[in-house]
Amino acid sequence: MTLRRYLLLALLIALGLGWWLWQDRSPLSPVYVFNGVVGPSHKTVLPPPAPAIWKDHDQGSQSRLAILLTDPDSAWLGLVHGLRSMGVPLRITRDYKEALRHRVVLVYPTISGRVLPAEALQALIRFPEKGGTLIGVNVEGGGMAATFGFTDIAPARTRQAFTLDASHLRAQQFDDALERTVPFSNTASGADAAGSLGYLGAQAPLASFEDGSAAITARSLGSGHAYAFGVDIGFMLLTGYNNREQGVARSYVNRYEPALDVVLRLLQDIYRQGEPHAVTLNPVPQGKSLAVVISHDVDYTTSLANANAYADYETSVGIKATYFIQTKYVRDWNDQVFFNEQGLEPLRKLRAAGMEIGSHSVAHAMDFHRLPLGSGDEQYPAYRPLVRDKEKTEEATILGELRVSRFLLEHFLPDYQINSFRPGHLRNPYVLPQALQATGYQFSSSVTANNSLTHLPFRLTYSRETAAPSAVYEFPVTIEDESAPPLGSRLPEALRLAERLARYGGLFMVLIHTDITGHKLEFERGLVEALRPTAWFGTLGDYGRFWQARDRIGVDILPNGQQLVLQLSVPVPVDGLSLDLPMGYRAVTASPSGVSYTQQGARLVIDKLTDDATLTLVRDGSRPYANVPFGSRP
Ligand SMILES: [Zn+2]
Known part of the structure; x- marks a missing residue:
């Protein structure tokens, strides 16, 4: 080989190396690479469907x-x-x-x-x-x-x-x-x-x-x-x-x-x-009439910084919200990269303020529902989904979107678990329930209440079919900020809807993008001020955990002379469980004795349940039997 050939080869290698470095490190690079961050390391495997068995419900x-x-x-x-x-x-x-x-x-x-x-x-x-x-x-x-x-x-x-x-x-x-x-x-x-x-x-x-x-x-x-x-x-x-x-x-x-x-x-x-x-379980924690979850989609360059303004307001009134973060490390048709070193500071501030962090995918693809499932091996930074235009995203998979975004958020928020997911544009693939479950999510907010024909949360099924339940629960969106007229002018209408839902304990899931503050933040202020006195407020994670536990509670009533014995089987601890008792009955004792409760009218609220519990109910006006132990709250 001649010297000239050696030089040519060396030049080609140098050019290749330079291209590779430029690709990953240059501010002009389409991909932002955090040095040394690689993951997730495990493979995602979808569970097979486990068809529901009616006999599992033959008890009580x-x-x-x-x-x-x-x-x-x-x-x-x-x-x-x-x-x-x-x-x-x-x-x-x-x-x-x-x-x-x-x-x-x-x-x-x-x-x-x-x-x-x-x-x-x-x-x-x-x-x-x-x-x-x-x-x-x-x-x-x-x-x-x-x-x-x-x-x-x-x-x-x-x-x-x-x-x-x-x-x-x-x-x-x-x-x-x-x-x-x-x-x-x-x-x-x-x-x-x-x-x-x-x-x-x-x-x-x-x-x-x-x-x-x-x-x-x-x-x-x-x-x-x-x-x-x-x-x-x-x-x-x-x-x-x-x-x-x-x-x-x-x-x-x-x-x-x-x-x-x-x-x-x-x-x-x-x-x-x-x-x-009959004793029925109320859908809202703490005996309140309406469950309000304020959620924010953070999916635009200025959105992370603005998110802190929303969080400051929420902190000032003592409420917590859920922030769905797009881990956007690829520049594409949609937008610039904003999940980078600069983006970490506002993200950490949100978490430090006690806000819930959820995933809003990597690519925010309009065609998320049409993407291939993927291999389950997708890893940052090799996974590089690229939105070409409104219709087409390349190199993206459903599992990649779910597992890589979750990995990155958890990597930069140590000791924190990401449980909640919302897709971009509420695009809802049929495999989403099992894909969420396999990638470790528990709570989904991927559809609107209207399209679900309900204002209550519900359990999802495998492939959105009839045979097998999923472990994931859905919390549909009630109010969003993209329809006309602008959100700021829709407060009276939103409050009227809240009033409808409060009649039966509905979920009021609010979606506000943090792309701007202005009228959107004003809407949130107005909403919180109006609903604060009667509604329960919390993050999707808070409500999701309540809902998950409530969904597994067994309620049985055994008559015992003039009394009723209310037996609650509680496989998962739950705070603020609220029950509607038979008309004219009130609870007089609870066991174990540490179970404390309050009752207003027919509605009973139990502060904390960590295990199975029994309550004795008597007819209003009648005195509890003499052998009822002391120490229970009326
Ligand atoms: Zn979005």
């Missing part, structure tokens, strides 16, 4: 609402998730005799001679006559028309909504037009349109479809009651929870869309009416 006392499951191959998981969100204790059985030992029985997903033997149908017919409350879903046959008070049925896929009869006692809590009419299907969605069963010849139904047939029949028989629903409520609940509403929702965000909540409140009301000892 007769005070619970019994679900008589007539077909396990149905959307019963939606019913379980929904009733749990609403705080109604339930038990599932396939044994009609077991079911009929309860005072309130919901037969799901259908009643007919095909799914129930003749003796079961006969027993169901006698049940309301003897004082029970029977709720049938899709009563297709079985000789039960007279029990439910109709003469014939008319199945169809052409119905879209049902309307409650305002004069009906059970409908009186619903005084908003958006509550009175409940959408459940969009016939324009073709094969996705839901079927329904209209009941013909029903006297004074609780709700009717557009074509005049009854959607919910209601009949009193002696001291008992019978209700027949013509909509598959488990399927309807999953339609919302799985973000597959296909145009059923009447708005996208910032408005009231209580379709599922009306159904759940109705079921809770029917349960409380039929079970005089």
